[in-house]
Amino acid sequence: MTKTKRIKAVIFDLDDTLIDWSGLQGTxxxxxxxxxxxxxxxxxxxxxxxxxxxxxxxxxxxxxxxxxxxxxxxxxxxxxxxxxxxxxxxxxxxxxxxxxxxxxxxxGHTAAPGVEPYPDTHPVLSQLKTDGYKMGLITNAFHPMWMRDPELEKYDLIKYFDARITSGDTRFMKPHPAIYWRMLGLLNLMPEDCVFVGDRPAHDIQGAHNVGMIGVMMDPPHLNRGFEGTNPDFVINSLSELLPILENLN
Ligand SMILES: [Mg+2]
Known part of the structure; x- marks a missing residue:
């Protein structure tokens, strides 16, 4: 009999969490x-x-x-x-x-020049998929999701996600609880079943905590953000660090 996991899904922010904006050319x-x-x-x-x-x-x-x-x-x-x-x-x-x-x-929205997934984005998402996690994406973008999907296709990331929403479509943005509950409804899960990973504490982590979800702060070297008054459950500098955290939670 396989052991039931405590954490069933990982929900990600997109920009600077899965794709690296540090190489953006121009303003x-x-x-x-x-x-x-x-x-x-x-x-x-x-x-x-x-x-x-x-x-x-x-x-x-x-x-x-x-x-x-x-x-x-x-x-x-x-x-x-x-x-x-x-x-x-x-x-x-x-x-x-x-x-x-x-x-x-x-x-004609397109992927920004110089912006790419982190080197470990694909290996980590692929491992999560293999391990049986559901995956969601919540981005505070004002574009509808269908405008951002070609970007995800270009990066070959779209295949990993069971559900994807933008704040533009949802009419609520992180940290508002409604956008998290929308995703939970799509995944058919409760907050305690999920971990949220994002780079903006005041939006990503505060929002996760507002609904009682574990918040993992992605803090890559090029950002070096403060905690903005939040208390992330975990802080990682690269996505690979997420895997042992999930293993311990389960
Ligand atoms: Mg972000």
Whole structure:
């Protein structure tokens, strides 16, 4: 008879937990500028009288910042669609007349240059799969999951996950308990069955603790974050360190 494990699932954050942003080339604003340019081009092709590329870039940036600032006040899950609607309104376009899905497709989200999984991401996830753990992914991204999935496919990570959610889809962001409960519902598990692994204590670890889940802080050398008032159950500097922790918990 096989022994029943105490921990049945590992739920991960994505950015800086499974993929390494330390090698990002350029700034975030530079990174997203071409995608916002694509959106403008799409709207021009739809016949809309659009602001100059420079003005549109500024409007897009401001609307994104406003969306995050506003939603973060209640951890209500910044939402890309809401930000796009604000951008359209600022340009005098009725958001009801444009397909959000088509604009998002035109945006053309891609993996960021210089960003890659850590060297031990695949070996560790593969081992967890072999050991029979369920795996979940919760990212505080304002994009819908379908926009981030091609990134996971590019990194060949998508195959490991039983469930994946973004805060944009869920309309709640970490550390709000609702986004954790959504994942638990998808995995059909309770908090005590799971371990959460993430790099941002105030979001990832606090959120895990808010629902009574074990929180493992991923603290790779390039981040060196403080604990931000939280008390992580474990701190690891690389994903490989997770395996003995799970073995001990079980
Ligand atoms: Mg992260």
């Amino acid at each position: 975030y604003r530079e990174l997203f500028a071409p995608s916002y340019g694509n959106m403008r081009q799409f709207l021009v092709e739809q016949g809309y009288d659009m602001p100059s590329a420079e003005d549109w870039g500024r409007i897009a940036y401001e609307c994104v910042v406003e969306e995050w600032t506003e939603k973060k006040k209640t951890y209500a899950g910044a939402n890309f669609g809401d930000a796009i609607q604000a951008m359209l309104k600022r340009c005098g376009i009725d958001p009801e007349k444009v397909s959000l899905k088509e604009i998002m497709l035109a945006y």
